[in-house]
Amino acid sequence: MKIETRVLNDVIVMELKAVQLNHKEPDRGGSSYSVLAVADLQVHLTHEQLVGRLPVLLLLLLRATSCSGARRKNIFKEGSRLSLDFTMTKTLVLPFQPLKSPAQKFEGVKFIRRQGPKMQLTLTQPDDWHLHLRDGDLLKAVLPHSASTFGRAIVMPNLKPPITTTAAAVAYRDSILKALPSNSNFIPLMTLYLTDTMSPNEIKLARKSGAVYAVKLYPAGATTNSQDGVTDLFGKCLPVLEEMVEQDMPLLVVHGEVTNPDVDMFDREKVFIETVLKPLIERLPKLKVVMEHITTANAAKFVLSCEHALLAATVTPQHLLLNRNSLFQGGLQPHNYCLPVLKRETHRQAIVSAVTSGSKKFFLGTDSAPHERRRKESSCGCAGIYSAPIALSLYAKVFEEAGALDKLEAFTSFNGPDFYGLPRNTSKITLQKAPWQVPKSFTFPFGDIVPMFAGETLEWQPCFNSD
Structure with a gap:
């Protein structure tokens, strides 16, 4: 498909308004044709990735008073093409397909509008399905950044000592709630740290508590504070996994890397899929599994192609925007170091394609992991990127560059709660x-924390919450 655009700077973009028209042309044998007339559609929404998915012909009437002649040519047979030259606005070449049913509507990007010179996106408040909040003074420092943007978050349990019991998870939740700003409605969703010694009874207690929403699998040594992680998943941990299925525990959250020293650092995720994830799904098909912070084309392809309906994946802003060159350009860049490590550009592009495809199997998980500057800028720096203050702006950047802003809200706000079986947020x-x-x-x-993209300019800025 070829799409060309010419746009005036003074085009005023209003809220998208769609009108379905069913038309019968006597001089064409009485055949029925369906048309969607759209007024005042923002130019970037005409990118091929958006237009290609529309079930109907889009008539862009941005300057309707100057292109009234176009209205008389709005009925075309399936497979035909329309070329309209809107003087001083834009030229488009679009495919046409009739509506499948009179009730079918286009609902993709109705939240996009411009007020005066500034465009806005109004989204259902998102959730963060992978977040590190730490504890103590660090918790109090970083919590407001997440609470101001996200309605809920799956909170990681890799503290010192790790959160391995329901009692510890409830106590940690209470400390988070106590540290929240007084006007915040943020809800922490707690997790347990899976160990070789965890008992099935702990899963029963967790389920009964109503506070624990996941059990986190850390292969021992895979990431920060994972030294107490799992060494024998299909042996010592199997009774716990079976109890999770029995208790309908929401899901097992997976850090998808092997830690065998013989496996190259950049191949850990690929090997994990073949040696751990596939056998896990085959052995326990009723267990919900989220593969966290995927980094490779292998993972994206596996999640998309897997027939297992209970498999999903979270994706971080860094793995959508950065590749492994970002670790080394201009010298070693410790604030771009995380685990799993950034991968080559082909993997980044594959993940972007998967996330912006509209698949419900992918949702937002920042893996925002704060460390003090001195612990990052050291001879043995910590893994973790702090993205919470700017995460939503970064995701908007990714989707805009991919021409997929109409799919942003599902990724940030719908797919996660739908997978977890939780209600979507009602605030905006x-x-x-x-x-x-x-x-x-x-x-x-206690010191400084350097965020992702520190000192750089971003285009999208959160400006307010509303009910």
Whole structure:
């Protein structure tokens, strides 16, 4: 498909309004044709990735008063093509397919509008399905950044000591709630740290508590504070996994890397899929599994192609925006170091394609992992990227560049709760298209935290929440 655009700078973009028209042309044998007339559609929404999925012909009437002649040519047979030259606005070549039923509607990007010179996106408030909040002073410092954007979050259990019991998870949840700003409605969803010694009874207690929503599998040594992780998943841990199925525990959250020293660091995820994830799904087909922070084309392909309906994946902003060159350009970049490590560009592109495809199997999980600057900028720096303050802006950047802003809300706000069996949030959050600079650091009494993209300019800025 070929799409060309010419746009005036002064085009005012209003909220998308769709009108379905069913038309019968006597001079064409009485055949019925369906048309969707759309007024005031933002130009970037005409990208091929959006237009290609529309079930009907889009008539762009951006300047209807100057292109009234186009209205008389709005009925075409299936397979025909339309070329309209809207003087001083845009030229489009679009395919046409009739509506499958009179009730079918286009609902993709009705939340996009421009007020004055600034465009806005209004989204259902998102959730973060993979978040590190730490504890103590660090928890108090970083919690407001997540609570101001996200309604809920799956909170990781890799503290020192790790959260291995329901009692510890409830106590940790209470400390999070106590540290929240007074006006916050943020809800922490707690997890347990799976160990070789965990008992099936702990799963019963977790389920009964109503506070624990996941059990986290860390292969021993795979990431920060994972030294207490699993060494014998299909042996010592099998009774726990079976009890999770029995208790309908929401899911097993998986850090998808093997830790065998013979496996190359950049191949850990691929090997994990073949040696751990596939056997796990085959052995326990009723267990919900989320493969966290996928980083490779292998993982994206596996999740998309897997017939197992209970498999999904979270994706971080760094693995959508950065490749492994970002670790080394201009010298070693410790603030771009995370686990799993960034991969080559072909993998990044594959993940972007999967996430922006509209598949319900992918949803937002920042893996935001704060560390003090001194612990990152050291001879043995910690793994983890702090993205919570800017995460939503980064995801919007990814989807805009892919021409898929109509799919952003499902990724950030719908797919996660739908998979977990939780209600979607009812509150809203707005992103404004207004350039702003990411702080170079956040300063606290205990030290500085450097965020992802520190000092750089982003295009989308969260500006308010509303009910």
